[in-house]
Amino acid sequence: MSYFMKIYKEKIFWDLYYHYSFKNIMQIPYILKINLNSCCGKFFFDKKKINFFFININNICNQKPIFAKCKKSISEFKIKKGDNIAIKLTLRKKNMYNFLYKVLNLSLPLIxxxxxxxxxxxxxxxxxxxxxxxxxxxxxxxxxxxxxxxxVGLSVSIIFKNSNIEKSFTFLNYLNFPFKDV
Structure with a gap:
């Protein structure tokens, strides 16, 4: 079991339950999935770079990403229908919590x-x-x-279930998410 999954089940789950005084434990918000997306528009003709990027994303997330294909040809951008234009990935359960731990504790402090x-x-x-x-x-x-x-940049989306902005913010605060002090 990953570290964040253990923290969620033992601490955050019950903290949210008592903080919002839910009537039922099924009302407690949780992270459903994490979506990663990265556009390879600058180098999609270079097979060596795409392969290198694909392998690295696979190593980072411990899961094989998929290519998003172009739906129609656009002559101004010199792309044809069916060309690979982006890499996307959906993380769930253990891989999701491992990736979240890696981002928060190992990667973001290096920026x-x-x-x-x-x-x-x-x-x-x-x-x-x-x-x-x-x-x-x-x-x-x-x-x-x-x-x-x-x-290459990555777009990360954390998708919650049974949540709104306030509950999600509280959830991420319990995970010690590094928010800016405004």
């Missing part, structure tokens, strides 16, 4: 000048979204191919 994540990145349903400008902050990046250096 130079990191002040915290914005409190305004919640949507109407209580889901939280943030971006990572360079995916090379993760320790699993394969540095053996030093001739392939490029910056």
């Amino acid at each position: 130079k000048g990191f002040e915290g994540l914005s409190k305004k990145s919640f949507d109407d349903f209580g889901n939280y979204n943030f971006g990572i400008k360079d995916y090379s902050i993760f320790p699993e990046i394969d540095s053996s191919l030093s001739d392939i250096n490029f910056n």
Whole structure:
């Protein structure tokens, strides 16, 4: 069992239950999934870079990502229908909690000048979204191919179940999420 999963089941679950005085434990919010998305628009013609990026995302998340294909041809961008234009990944259960632990405790502190994540990145349903400008902050990046250096960003979406903005914010505070002090 991962560290954050254990913390959720033993502490956060009951803290949320008593904090909001729910009538039923099925009303308690929880993280349903984490979606990762990254566009490879700058280098989608370079098979070596796409393969390198695919392997690194696989190593970071311990799960195989899938390619998002282009739905129609666009001549201005020189892409054809069926070309790979993005990599996406959905993490659930143990992989989700392991990735969340890795991001919060190992990767985000390595960002130079990191002040915290914005409190305004919640949507109407209580889901939280943030971006990572360079995916090379993760320790699993394969540095053996030093001739392939490029910056690629990741979009991370944390999807909650049974939640709103206030409950999601409380949940993430119990996980010691690094929010900016405004």
